[in-house]
Structure formats: structure tokens, C-alpha cells
Amino acid sequence: xxxxxxxxxxxxxxxxxGEVWHDVNGRPINAHAGGILFxxxxxxxxxxxxxxxxTGAKYPPSAGNLTEVGVSCxxxxxxxxxxxxxxxxxxxxDPAHDLYKGLRLERPKVLRCPATxxxxxxxxxxxxxxxxxxxxxxxxxxxxxxxxxxxxVKVFRADGNQMVRDCTLYxxxxxxxxxxxxxxxxxxxxxxxxxxxxxxxxxxxxxxxxGEQREAPALFKHQGRHYLITSGCTGWSHNSAAxxxxxxxxGPWKTIGNPCVGPDARTTYESQSTFVxxxxxRPNAFIFMADRWNYANMADSRHLWLPIxxxxxxxxxxxxxxxxxLSVFN
Ligand code: GAL
Numbered sequence: 001x002x003x004x005x006x007x008x009x010x011x012x013x014x015x016x017x018g019e020v021w022h023d024v025n026g027r028p029i030n031a032h033a034g035g036i037l038f039x040x041x042x043x044x045x046x047x048x049x050x051x052x053x054x055t056g057a058k059y060p061p062s063a064g065n066l067t068e069v070g071v072s073c074x075x076x077x078x079x080x081x082x083x084x085x086x087x088x089x090x091x092x093x094d095p096a097h098d099l100y101k102g103l104r105l106e107r108p109k110v111l112r113c114p115a116t117x118x119x120x121x122x123x124x125x126x127x128x129x130x131x132x133x134x135x136x137x138x139x140x141x142x143x144x145x146x147x148x149x150x151x152x153v154k155v156f157r158a159d160g161n162q163m164v165r166d167c168t169l170y171x172x173x174x175x176x177x178x179x180x181x182x183x184x185x186x187x188x189x190x191x192x193x194x195x196x197x198x199x200x201x202x203x204x205x206x207x208x209x210x211g212e213q214r215e216a217p218a219l220f221k222h223q224g225r226h227y228l229i230t231s232g233c234t235g236w237s238h239n240s241a242a243x244x245x246x247x248x249x250x251g252p253w254k255t256i257g258n259p260c261v262g263p264d265a266r267t268t269y270e271s272q273s274t275f276v277x278x279x280x281x282r283p284n285a286f287i288f289m290a291d292r293w294n295y296a297n298m299a300d301s302r303h304l305w306l307p308i309x310x311x312x313x314x315x316x317x318x319x320x321x322x323x324x325x326l327s328v329f330n
Contacts, residue, residue, distance in 0.1 A: 012325060013078070013080035013081075013325060014323045014324060014325045015080075015305050015321075015323070015324055015325065016322065016323050017269070017271075017302075017303075017304040017305055017306055017320075017321070017322070018269070018270070018271075018292050018302045018304050019302065020300075020302065021082075021302075021303050023074060023082045023083065023084050024081050024082060024083055024084075025084060027084065028299075028300075029045075029074060029082055029303065030047075030049050030050060030072055030299060031045050031046065031047025031048070031049070031072045031073070031074055032047050032048040032049075032050050032274075032291050032298075032301050032303075033047060033048050033106060033107045033108075033216075033274045033291055034046045034047025034048065034071075034107075034108060034109070034274065034275065035047075035108070035109040035110060035168065035169070035274070035275040035289075036275065036277045036289070037110050037111065037112065037146065038278075038280050039112065039146055041077060042075045042076065042077050043075065043076050043077070043079060043277075043280075044073060044074070044075050044085070044110070044146050044147065045073065045074045045075070045076070045082065046071055046072070046073050046088055046108055046109070046110045046121065047071065047072060047108065048065070048067065048071065048072075048105065048106060048107075048108065049067070049068075049069040049070055049071065049072040049087065050065050050298040050299050050301060051065075051066075051068045051069065051298065051299055052297050052298065052299040052300070065104070065106075065298045066101075066102050066103070066104060067091055067101065067102070067103055067104060067105040068091065068101050068102065069087060069090070069091060069101075070087045070088070070089045070090040070091050070099075070105070071087065071088050071089040071105065071108045071121065071123075071148075071150070072084075072085075072086070072087055072088065073085040073086065073087070073088040073146075073147050073148060075147070079279070079287075079326070085147040086147065086148075087148070088110075088121075088143070088147055088148030088149065088150055089105075089108070089121060089141055089148055089149070089150040090149070091103065091105075098125075098127075098139075098152055098155050099152055103125065103126060103127055104124075104125070104126035105123055105124075105125060105126075105139070106123060106124040106125075106126070106166070106167075107123055107124050107166055107167050107168065107216075107274070108121055108122070108123040109121065109122055109123070109167070109168050109169040109275070110146070110169070111169050111171050111177055111198060112146070113177075113196075113197060113198040114175045115175075115196045115197055115198075116197050116198070118142050118143065118144055119142065119143045119144070119145070119146050119150070120140060120141065120142050120169075120198040120199060121140070121141040121142075121143070121150050122138060122139065122140055122141075122167065122169050122179055123138070123139050123141075123167065124136075124137075124138070124139075124164060124165055124166060124167050124181070125137045125138060125139035125155050125164070127155075136157075136163045136164055136165055137155050137156055137157050137164055138155070138156060138157070138158050138164040138167065138179065138181065138201070139152060139154070139155045140152075140153045140154055140155075140156075140199055140200075141153060142199065153199055154199075158179065158181065158190070158192055158201045158202065158205075159190060159192050159201060159202050159205045160202075162181075162183045162184075162190060163183045163184060163185065164181045164182075164183065165181060165182040165183065165186055165215060166181065166182045166186075166215035166216050166217065167179060167180060167181040167182070167217065168180050168217045168218060168219065168275065170219050170249055172221070172249060173221070176193060176194075176249075177193070177194040177198050178191050178192065178193055178194065178249045178250070179191070179192050179194060179201050180217040180219070180228070181217075182214065182215040182217070182233075183207075184207075186213055186215055186233045187211055187212075187213050188207050188208070188209065188210045188211060188212070189207075189208050189209045189212075189214055189215075189217065189230070190205060190206070190207055190208070191205065191206050191208055191249055191250055191251065192204070192205035192206075193205065193249075193250065204250060205250075206250045206251050208244075208246075208250075208251045208252075208253045209228075209230070209244060209253060209255065212242075212255065213232065213233050214230035214231065214232065214233070214242065215230060215231055215232075215233050216230055216231040216272050216273045216274060217229070217230050217273070218230075218273045218274055218275045218276045218288070218289070219249075219276060220276040220278060220286050220308075222283075222284070222286070222310055223314070224247065225245055225246075225247065225314060226245065226246045226247070226248070226249055227243055227244075227245055227276070227316060228243060228244045228245075228246070228253060229241055229242070229243045229259060229273045229276065229288065230242055230243070230244075230273060231268065231272045231273050236293040236295040237293075238267040238268055238270045238271060238272060238292075238293075239266075239267065239268070239272075240258050240260070240265070240266050240267070240268065241258055241259060241260055241268045241273055241318075242255055242256075242257060242258055242259075243255075243256055243257070243258075243259050243316060244256060245314075256315060259288075259308070259316050259317055259318045260317075260318050260319075260320075261317050261318070261319050261320075262319060262320055263320075264320060268290060269290075269292075269304060269306070269320050270292050271290035271291055271292040271293075271302075271304040272290055272291055272292075272293065273288070273289075273290050274289050274290055274291055275289040276288055276289065276308070277289055277305075279326065279329065282326075282329050284310055284329060285307070285326070285329035286307070286308040286310070287305050287306070287307060287308070288305065288306045288307070288308050288318050289303070289304075289305050290303075290304040290305075290306075291303065291304065292304050306318050306319070306320065306321060306324075307321070307324060307328045307329060
């Protein structure tokens with residue numbers, strides 16, 4: 001694969017899904033399975049900072065990536081030029097700390113809580129893979145600034161001791177926020193409404209996509225309808241995406257099918273969903289964000305962004321594009 005930087009060239013800046021994407025300092029953007037929040041004219045991208053394995057070490061495809069650094073943050077005014085804002089949530093060097101490095105910290109997502117004005121981060125937490133059995137919990141962090149530093153509020157199993165795995169946060173237009181998480185050994189997804197301060201869950205919660213075995217949830221709302229894109233459960237290996245629709249985040253959700261089309265639709269173009277980004281100021285512009293995992297070298301996992309086609313019958317498609325820019329939404 002090419003390592004050509006994604007720079008504004010004579011033809012204008014463009015997204016090249018699956019290629020190495022550099023920040024403005026020329027370093028690869030290391031923010032995986034993350035999400036993006038728009039605030040005061042800038043987009044803020046939080047994601048997993050992933051590290052390469054020591055030379056010669058092997059990663060079993062079933063294993064998670066152990067977190068040695070934390071959650072990174074980048075910002076951009078135009079979605080093309082990204083400034084490294086540093087580590088928003090750092091792991092701890094203290095073995096007694098819940099964030100002791102070597103834990104598995106996955107799919108971090110950030111929202112601004114309207115009631116408190118603070119930023120909350122939720123993620124899938126697995127206690128230090130070096131020292132503990134897998135625990136599958138949710139972790140909640142808070143910060144006064146979008147770029148952090150975030151501090152840990154708590155680690156817990158949601159909704160009366162439910163298993164928490166792949167997850168995302170979603171804020172509806174009315175300011176209510178929801179945490180979606182794969183549960184029940186990944187067989188069934190749950191959605192739980194957050195408290196007004198966004199630091200707790202369980203105001204209301206529902207089991208959704210029951211028995212469908214989906215993970216990597218990513219959602220958006222268009223014309224009053226919610227769309228929830230998920231992957232199948234095959235670890236770091238790619239599989240087919242599917243989407244479901246609902247009028248309300250708590251459901252009922254109805255599965256429609258694979259939004260990807262064409263030759264590589266079955267593998268989601270060798271990637272896995274992570275987030276859907278609404279482009280500011282363009283009510284019909286949504287970007288599907290996915291990760292193309294490289295489990296031999298997680299630091300070299302690639303970002304794969306594609307525009308979502310909203311069809312007149314309220315279905316969606318995500319066709320492959322090797323190179324594209326925001327004019328596709330015109
Ligand atoms: C995937 C999941 C990733 C990570 C990985 C570990 O299924 O979406 O976030 O947990 O498994 O194998």
C-alpha cells in the first residue's frame with residue numbers, strides 16, 4: 001500500500017481510504033476505533049493510540065491490543081489537516097490504578113454534557129491483560145477541556161451487571177445521550193440512556209438486535225430516523241456490515257441489510273465500523289468511519305472513511321471510493 005501523505009495537492013485535498021493518513025507534522029494519525037466531536041469551529045478526533053508489537057512478537061487474531069499509552073486526540077477545521085493535540089487520557093504507571101498500562105481500552109467516544117458543560121468519555125474496559133482475567137466493563141471519564149486531560153470516574157458493568165464489549169455513545173437532538181454496547185457474550189446489543197450528567201447509565205435500557213451477534217456500533221440520525229451500522233463478531237478479521245433503523249435510540253430496531261455494495265461489500269472493504277461523522281453545515285452529509293486492522297502491527301492499522309449515500313426510499317448505501325472529497329455531497 002502507498003504511504004503517500006494525504007496533503008492538499010494541486011487537485012485539492014481528498015480522502016484515500018486505507019492509505020496512511022498523516023497529521024500536519026507528517027506523523028501517521030494514531031486514533032483508532034474512535035469518534036469525532038465538533039466544537040467551536042473544529043472537529044476533535046479521539047481514538048485508541050495503538051502500539052506496534054515488539055519485533056518478533058505475535059498477536060493472536062483473537063486478542064485485544066494492550067493499551068500502553070492511552071487515548072489520543074487530534075483536531076482539524078477542515079477534516080483534512082489534523083493537528084496532534086496529545087494524549088487526552090493517559091494510562092497509569094501504578095499497578096494499583098484501574099488504568100494501569102497494559103489494560104485493554106477500546107472504542108473510546110466523547111460527548112459534551114449540556115447539563116454540566118464537561119466532556120465525558122466512555123469506552124470498553126478490560127482490566128490489565130497482563131495481570132487479570134478479562135472483565136468486560138464500561139469505563140467513564142470526565143474532563144473540563146475537550147482535549148483532556150480526562151480522569152477516570154468509574155469502571156462498572158452496566159444495567160445490573162451486564163457485560164460491556166464494543167460500544168459507542170450517541171447524543172440525540174434533545175440532549176439525551178445513550179450508550180450502545182455489545183453484551184451477552186456478544187450475542188445481543190444493549191442501549192442504555194445516560195443520566196443528566198452523562199456519568200451514569202440505566203435511566204432506561206433495552207436489549208436490541210437480539211441474538212444477531214453484532215458489534216462495532218456506529219450511528220447517526222437523518223430526517224428523524226436513526227441508523228445503526230454494526231459489524232459481525234470475528235475479532236480483528238473483517239466481515240459484513242449491517243444496518244438497522246429505528247425512530248428512537250431505544251428502539252425498536254429493524255435490521256435492513258448490508259449498506260456496502262460491489263465486489264468487496266462482504267468484507268466492508270476489509271474494515272470494521274467505528275463511527276458516523278455528520279459533516280457540519282451539510283444536513284445530508286455523513287461519513288462512515290472504519291478501521292482496517294493490521295493485527296501484525298496495530299500501529300499501522302488504517303483509517304477508512306467513505307461517504308454515505310442517503311437514498312430517496314430512506315435506505316442507505318456505502319459504495320467504495322478510492323479517492324474522494326466533500327464535493328460528493330454537493
Ligand atoms: C473486535 C472488536 C475490537 C477488538 C477486537 C479484539 O471484534 O471490534 O474492538 O475488541 O475484536 O479481538
